[in-house]
Amino acid sequence: MNDSTPLLGFTVGITASRRAEEFATLLTRRGASVVHAPAIRIIPLADDTELERVTREIVADPPKIVVATTGIGFRGWVEAADGWGLAEKLGEALSQARLLARGPKAKGAIRAADLKEEWSPAGESSAEVLDHLLAEGVEGVRIAVQLHGATTEWEPVADFCEVLRCAGADVIPVPVYRWVPPDDQSAMDKLIELAATRGLDAITFTSAPAVASMLDRARETGMLDPLIHALRQRVVVTCVGPVTAAPFVELEVPTTMPSRFRLGALARHLADELPRRASRIRAAGHDLGIRGGCVVVDGEVKQLAPASMSLLRALGARPGRVVSREQLLAVLPGGGDDTHAVETAVARLRSSLGAAKVVQTVVKRGYRLAVDPVDCGDEE
Incomplete structure (x- = not known):
């Protein structure tokens, strides 16, 4: 490495x-x-009947405020409107509104449509936009909010809209680049x-x-x-x-x-x-880095079989301390009750590591990583 x-x-x-x-x-x-x-998976905007419906609603009754949350979404909205023959009318409706851009990409998309944003937060967050709107008051104000995708319980922009509604705003969710699994x-x-x-x-x-x-x-x-x-x-x-x-x-x-x-x-x-964040273990003169799917030994990646990886994780969770055969058997894929399976798995682990002395046998007790006691404290 x-x-x-x-x-x-x-x-x-x-x-x-x-x-x-x-x-x-x-x-x-x-x-x-x-x-x-x-x-x-993104649904093509030109095929999204809900976005077309909302666009026609906005053209017929322009909102006072429009919140653009993403550049790709705002650009896609304008392009889709062009496909429906509504680009000019949508541009006129948006030009009458106060445009708030969540971040620089949304700001760039607004300007690319020959429009001008009124304000954009320094921190590029929806929370700042929400605070800005609530501070000035939204009672009775018609606000169009570009969504990130489908509305689910995990969707933060849905909460954004709900807070505005609770504050008295008339909110129009704009479902640009609607997503599905x-x-x-x-x-x-x-x-x-x-x-x-x-x-x-x-x-x-x-x-x-x-x-x-x-x-x-x-x-x-x-x-x-x-x-x-x-x-x-x-x-x-x-x-x-x-x-x-x-x-x-x-x-x-x-x-x-x-x-x-x-x-x-x-x-x-x-x-x-x-x-x-990764743990580094020094054992038997070797540097070990236990990763999610492999182990790094002295800077070299070693791909281990699932059983070997499970054993190493169990030993690495308590570096230098004894882990019993029964405890190691419990983590082996397939389990079973024959502790001889642990001996076989340990032998394969040592071979895969290319450093046999890293895993030390403790007679009648189990196995441990051969970590210097100074690094791991007193053995339990």
Whole structure:
């Protein structure tokens, strides 16, 4: 492992549907293994009858305020309106409104449509936009809010609209780039299983709809509780920004994010964050880094069989301390009650590591990683 490949040995899940290949390249260049499972499928805007209905409503009765939350959504809305022969009328309606842009991409899309935003928050968050509106008062004000996708319980913009309604606003949700789950969810099912079974070191999200879609799928397949447990305990959840992270905040799942809400910044943030959080064990003169799907021994990635990986995780959870044969048997795939299976699995683990002395036999007690006692404290 070196400074150019800080993610060597780490396995990162990508849920993005757009620019996923570009993001994967940024991670693999830094040494990561990538598992891609697109969480959402975008419905072409020109085919979205609900968006056309809302657009005609806005043309007929323009709102006083329009909140643009994403650049791609606002641009797509204008393009779809052009396809319906409504572009000029929509432009006239929007020009009469006060336009608020959540971030620079939304601002750029507004200007590309020959319109001008009135205000945009410094922190690029929906919460700042909401505070701004509530501070000036919205009682009786007609407000159009561009949504991120389908409205679900995990969708933060849905809460945004509800707060405005409670404050007395007449809210028009604008469902640009409506999303639905992928037709084939097998890749997402695999990603959820990997996260729940320690096969991932990190999972990344670039939109709130992707978070909502994954959580919905986990619940449908009975995997929501183990998934949430894994995300709270060991899988690093990395989001592009606070809007994307909002559903996890509600679930008390810790998240991390870059200071700038961009793909490049997200990749650099992961390259800094994962090595910092990873445990490093010095055993029998070797440096070990136990990852989600492999182990790094003296800077070299070693791919282990599931049984060997399970044993190493159990030993690594208590570095230098004895783990009994019975405890190790319990973590072996298939289990059973023959402790001789542990001896066979340990032999294979030693062979796979290429460093036999890393795993030490403690006669009549079990096994341990051969960690210097100074590093691990008194043995229990």
